[in-house]
Amino acid sequence: MEPVRPELFDFHGVAMTKYFTDNWENIQNFQARPDDILIATYPKAGTTWVSNILDLLYFGHMSADRQKTIPIYNRVPFLEISFPTMDSGTELADRLQTSPRLIKTHLPVQFVPKSFWEQNCRIVYVARNAKDNVVSFFHFDRMNLAEPDPKDWSSFLQRFMEGKMVFGSWYDHVNGWWQKKQTYEKLHYMLFEDMIEDTGREIDKLCSFLGVSPSAEEKEKITGVVQFDEMKKNPMANYSTCAAMDFKISPFMRKGKVGDWKNHFTVAQNEVFEEVYQKKMKDASLQFRTQL
Template identity: 80%
Template sequence: MELPPRPKLFDFHGVSMTHYFTDNWENIQNFQARPDDILIATYPKAGTTWVSYILDLLYFGQTAPERQTSLPIYERVPFLESDFHILPPGTELADKLSTSPRLKTHLPVQLVPKSFWEQNCRIVYVARNAKDNEVSYFHFDRMNQAHPEPGDWNNFLQRFMDGKMVFGSWYDHVTGWWERKQTHSKLHYVFYEDMVEVSRTTSCAIKVLTSLQIM
């Protein structure tokens, strides 16, 4: 089967995006967060799936262990802004969860639905070293059909430094969330490298977050 063409980048409210993350925009912005929601926020390739698994185990590992084998991670921790057309949009998946949803997003802080701030939700933001983040992003984009063609390394490096990536500039993303941390007491700002260091000294994945005083 022939794959659809790679999407093109375009400017969306000052942030480079592709249509897979903007086609459902009205529903994204009108999404109603719940007071006990936990939002996982990262720049792409900064530990999103890792933290998603940890939080899901932390909250449901004992009470509903069947979740680990009966539901894929994208249903347990929906990707808020995703609309890939072969699956229900992330907002729809989140609304269907009987438990309070554990959501993930790559949106820069200024584009996050206002209901998360109004409900004073807990947020876990993970920041990763720019160099490692970029290398991971490059290899991810080589296989990810929802992003533009990465081109060669030199071209990709220049785009990364210029902020011409899906979800925009790495620098703007990590600094924007850091600044919001100063006014939102329930925003826990975590460094990927600290999580790696903690994971080396414990055999329990859940302790990675609890030892960093996130939960």
Template identity: 75%
Template sequence: MDAVPRPEMFDFHGISMIPSFTKNWENIQNFQARPDDILIATYPKAGTTWVSNILDLLYFGQREKPIPLHDRVPFMEMCNPVMGSGTDLADKLPTSPRLIKTHLPVQFVPKSFWEQKSRIVYTARNAKDNVVSFFHFDRMNMDQPEPGDWSSYLERFKQGKVLYGSWYDHVSNWWKKKQTYSNLHYMFFEDMVEDTGREIDKLCSFLGLTPSAEEKERVTGGVQFDNMKKDGMANYSTNIVMDFKVSPFMRKGKVGDWKNHFTVDQNEEFDEDYKTKMKDPTLQFRTEI
């Protein structure tokens, strides 16, 4: 693992990115979305895999032949020699609807998604738990920039100097988009932890799906964190760039784990900084449930 050099971040149209997410940029921007596509959008480590698995089970149920989730739900901006390009994988998907995931800020989403009025499911997670999860993910994923220590990582997160840029801008700009684009369903990670079944009902309502009670129970059971963590097709254990000895891809999936990482001073400083950056009173997050 140590032999693989970590990528360096660089400024890409105002957002911190790495080469494997930008080298296929022309194909990403020219990607041809379809009206029945479903784009799963999140800031990294906000529940992407969870929502991807829910949608895959709702539409396609238990597959006869196990296929890793990252092949069933391609990562649109990914482009590397091992995984190939996300746009190619999406174009080759035999399923309908196509489920495609992205961490792109709203201004980077290919315009065909808006033109085709494709449905978009955005999931947001409170900043404190999100930064903790992102930090541990960057520690174990050799395809991510070197995270450094926790306190310096936390400062960079506040400044938007982590991969995919500012959490504050990401969640706020997607929230603004929801006001003008009716085919966008905005979900909160904390709500899903609190009552997965309720949030799946809301998701089904948005998608026009009417699963039977048995189907809904199967999906809700299948996407419980402990079940997904053990599921080799969903937990990314087949991914060679992730070092599970450092940290599992699916670590805790809880609300409030930030309390095990933030010092009292860090928490107070974070809260003050948060107030200056999150001005929209209609967008509210819970840091505990």
């Protein structure tokens, strides 16, 4: 049975769908542990990439079976998901046997369960430039039947600029988490573009933040495994085992590049987008690159 595409609605000031709010009480009461690591992103900003890196850093040595037989969404559960035919994200997270538990979220910072802050958990946030992010989100919504209908590109782009996306405004999301970083020292803020530019360098920074020290050989192996083309063909990383996604429309992992927005934006769309961007991105200390 195909899932029915959900409708967006306003949820405490953020656009959401029922698949992320139906289990709200359990999400808010989720009990984090001090060694939990939360991977937070706006949708389509490199979540699976970083999830895979962390899983390999911590558990790559355990057994090859883990990475070859368990889909990434079971190794790193999606905290707020609540889908009728599946276990909820909170149930999956509670059942994790690993230590640390790796948990992912797309929640804006103000929605994160308070136990993560109370337990002083480490959080890895990944942000991606808005132009590539909206393009990736568009193709994702086309193929993911659990997302609202994206309609055509130009109306999708307009809704993105207005923040009428699942998990709300990109601007609010990246800025909210950036502000949190200024006061919460256990938050590592990564940029997708930096990871594309030099994956090994960014893994080094991540290791330093997490206090892990893989050997040079392990690090080289991880860097190889998490290259986009490798992950795209790996059924345990590429979501091809997920029933809600129609790969005939578009793959879950499409291009993984910086600058693909140029193939989608018209000159006029780019001008309007730039104008909105300048208004919304007032904090000059958070800078993104739209090309490398």
